[in-house]
Amino acid sequence: MSFLELTNVTKQFGRLSAIEDINLSVNQGEVLGIVGPNGSGKSTLINVMTSYYRPTSGSIYFKGRKISGLRPDKIAALGIARTFQSNILFEGATVLESVMVSAYLQYKTNNLQSFLRTKAYRDEYEKIVGKVLDLLKMLELFNDTFLPASGLSHGYQRMLGIAIALASGPKVLLLDEPTTGMNHEEAMFVVENIRKINETGVTVILIEHNMKVLLDLATRVAVLNFGIKIAEGKPKEVMNKREVIEAYLGTETI
Amino acid sequence: MMIKYIDWKVTIPRIVAAVPIAILVFIPVFSTSRDTLSIIILSGVWVIAAMGFAMILRTGQFSMGQAAFMAIGGYASAILTVKMGWSFWPSFFMAGVISGIIALIIGSVVLRVGNIYFSIITLSFGEIVRILAQNLEGITHGARGLIPPSPEPIVLGSFEINFDASVVPYYYFMILLVAITSLVFWQINRSRLGGTFFSLAANQILAEHQGIYLMKYRVIAFTVAGIFTGFAGAFYAHFLEIITPYMLGLWESIQIMIMSIVGGVSSLVAGPLVGAVLLKVLSVYLSRLPVYGIHALLFGGAVVLVLVFLPKGTGLIDLWKKFWRKVFNEPEWYEIPSIDE
Ligand SMILES: Nc1ncnc2c1ncn2[C@@H]1O[C@H](COP(=O)(O)OP(=O)(O)OP(=O)(O)O)[C@@H](O)[C@H]1O
Ligand SMILES: [Mg+2]
Numbered sequence: 001m002s003f004l005e006l007t008n009v010t011k012q013f014g015r016l017s018a019i020e021d022i023n024l025s026v027n028q029g030e031v032l033g034i035v036g037p038n039g040s041g042k043s044t045l046i047n048v049m050t051s052y053y054r055p056t057s058g059s060i061y062f063k064g065r066k067i068s069g070l071r072p073d074k075i076a077a078l079g080i081a082r083t084f085q086s087n088i089l090f091e092g093a094t095v096l097e098s099v100m101v102s103a104y105l106q107y108k109t110n111n112l113q114s115f116l117r118t119k120a121y122r123d124e125y126e127k128i129v130g131k132v133l134d135l136l137k138m139l140e141l142f143n144d145t146f147l148p149a150s151g152l153s154h155g156y157q158r159m160l161g162i163a164i165a166l167a168s169g170p171k172v173l174l175l176d177e178p179t180t181g182m183n184h185e186e187a188m189f190v191v192e193n194i195r196k197i198n199e200t201g202v203t204v205i206l207i208e209h210n211m212k213v214l215l216d217l218a219t220r221v222a223v224l225n226f227g228i229k230i231a232e233g234k235p236k237e238v239m240n241k242r243e244v245i246e247a248y249l250g251t252e253t254i
Numbered sequence: 255m256m257i258k259y260i261d262w263k264v265t266i267p268r269i270v271a272a273v274p275i276a277i278l279v280f281i282p283v284f285s286t287s288r289d290t291l292s293i294i295i296l297s298g299v300w301v302i303a304a305m306g307f308a309m310i311l312r313t314g315q316f317s318m319g320q321a322a323f324m325a326i327g328g329y330a331s332a333i334l335t336v337k338m339g340w341s342f343w344p345s346f347f348m349a350g351v352i353s354g355i356i357a358l359i360i361g362s363v364v365l366r367v368g369n370i371y372f373s374i375i376t377l378s379f380g381e382i383v384r385i386l387a388q389n390l391e392g393i394t395h396g397a398r399g400l401i402p403p404s405p406e407p408i409v410l411g412s413f414e415i416n417f418d419a420s421v422v423p424y425y426y427f428m429i430l431l432v433a434i435t436s437l438v439f440w441q442i443n444r445s446r447l448g449g450t451f452f453s454l455a456a457n458q459i460l461a462e463h464q465g466i467y468l469m470k471y472r473v474i475a476f477t478v479a480g481i482f483t484g485f486a487g488a489f490y491a492h493f494l495e496i497i498t499p500y501m502l503g504l505w506e507s508i509q510i511m512i513m514s515i516v517g518g519v520s521s522l523v524a525g526p527l528v529g530a531v532l533l534k535v536l537s538v539y540l541s542r543l544p545v546y547g548i549h550a551l552l553f554g555g556a557v558v559l560v561l562v563f564l565p566k567g568t569g570l571i572d573l574w575k576k577f578w579r580k581v582f583n584e585p586e587w588y589e590i591p592s593i594d595e
Contacts, residue, residue: 050463052459052463071462071467072459072462072463073462073463073464073465073466073467073468074467076462076463076464076465077465081463081464082463084460088457088459088460089456089457089460090452090453090456090457090460090461091456091457092456093452093453093456097449097452100449101449101450101452101453101461101464102453102460102464104446104450104453104464104465104466105464105465107446111445111446111447111474114445114446114447115441115442115445115447117445121446125446164460164464167464168464168465
């Protein structure tokens with residue numbers, strides 16, 4: 001069994017199958033691109049993988065362990081982190097606070113130690129502050145450390161979303177259209193960072209509309225259409241398949 | 255040589271806030287009037303209950319049954335002293351423990367239910383506690399209630415603290431109880447627990463996807479609130495020297511809720527403290543007016559004013575922060591650390 005595996009996964013909303021009978025294997029260390037027209041079920045795929053929704057049927061395995069049906073926090077604790085398609089923030093928090101509370105899983109000390117401020121806790125806290133600041137530097141959020149997150153521009157809010165997901169120290173990172181609404185320069189900055197993150201050994205699953213980004217980054221691509229996986233393989237080859245071009249005609253231009 | 259940098263923007267508001275606290279501590283030196291001191295003592299009881307409510311609210315739950323935990327604490331201590339013949343101090347301690355254990359058990363079951371349903375369940379829980387108190391004649395004396403004794407005198411060498419002689423010992427007991435509760439809540443707030451509670455309030459779904467187990471933190475908040483609310487209830491019963499099924503019902507739970515909301519739940523300590531003291535003191539003085547229902551009018555009016563005229567989710571304590579922002583001419587986003595910090 002591969003690193004992360006979906007077998008016959010279906011998610012229905014009422015009578016509509018947002019994704020249907022999806023089989024998908026993800027290899028450790030790769031960047032898997034997910035593409036498809038609007039409403040084809042890409043976000044739903046990430047949502048069932050992180051238990052935002054329970055799949056209607058089918059199973060998901062991570063390192064051989066069944067994770068479908070687990071609570072979202074359990075899945076995060078196993079090392080699967082995600083971003084959201086819209087800018088979802090901690091209301092009223094600054095950039096630093098947002099990322100600090102998101103580093104929850106990095107602590108080994110328990111709540112009692114933190115309440116009593118033992119030396120072990122304070123040392124660990126300092127270490128995590130350091131890591132968080134490094135993360136903010138990497139994603140160019142450092143200048144905004146003490147600003148309220150809601151005041152950031154759209155592009156930087158997207159960046160903060162990635163920082164929040166990374167703060168948990170994941171082994172797998174699921175990115176739902178990280179570059180939407182960004183200009184070319186910002187998008188390329190994100191691409192650079194996704195590459196860097198991937199080079200540290202993090203497996204990445206990337207939903208992306210921007211073909212340039214996708215072809216730059218993805219080692220493999222899966223294509224969805226009306227909730228069904230219609231193709232999978234090397235990015236260049238897949239994008240030239242007839243079904244894929246047809247799926248996109250009228251909705252997107254490649 | 256180390257030069258300690260003093261941030262006046264933090265220090266000045268703190269000094270100003272410390273003045274009323276210092277005055278409170280020294281009031282008995284100037285006046286030992288039973289009336290005056292009783293008002294402050296009773297305010298303290300509600301301060302603690304309101305802090306508990308605010309902490310539960312942090313985890314996204316709106317408890318409508320906090321007065322029931324006061325009743326549990328009050329009855330626990332009353333039963334232990336009156337029926338079992340225990341002395342006051344261990345009974346008082348056990349009141350917090352029992353209330354905490356009941357909160358833990360009830361919380362583990364009903365905190366799974368969210369939003370309005372949780373409010374309805376806690377509201378019913380309050381009623382169940384009242385009905386039990388009324389019907390378990392054998393241990394609660396039913397509608398007549400129990401008459402718990404005042405604490406035994408504390409003898410320190412030749413010096414004796416006698417709770418029967420005046421209310422001053424109660425006064426300092428209450429100040430100590432509020433101080434300890436505030437300290438614990440304040441420490442929780444600035445520890446990782448506080449951050450976790452905050453993240454759940456700020457965005458529950460995002461927090462869960464970062465690995466935070468919602469139920470665990472809801473149960474912790476509910477239990478900690480239960481423990482301290484139980485202490486407050488035990489104090490209340492012994493101070494008033496009575497506990498009946500009718501003293502701590504739905505209206506009292508609503509008062510606790512209104513006190514925290516009016517004071518402001520953005521801080522776990524200062525907001526509920528301001529709200530409870532203000533409303534309790536006002537209600538005592540206003541109830542001397544010959545107007546029917548003035549009590550309900552005050553609480554209702556205060557909460558309406560706060561909800562209508564202050565921005566969403568803020569209370570009087572946020573006006574304090576806003577005031578200092580104006581004084582120091584800071585931009586809106588500069589957070590003056592609240593008195594809590
Ligand atoms: N909570 C929901 N309730 C009902 N229908 C839903 C829900 N979430 C998604 N859907 C439907 O499921 C289908 C797939 O949606 P999904 O968001 O996964 O698409 P997507 O590929 O991410 O699209 P986009 O490119 O617009 O983000 C759509 O038809 C959508 O309307
Ligand atoms: Mg989507």
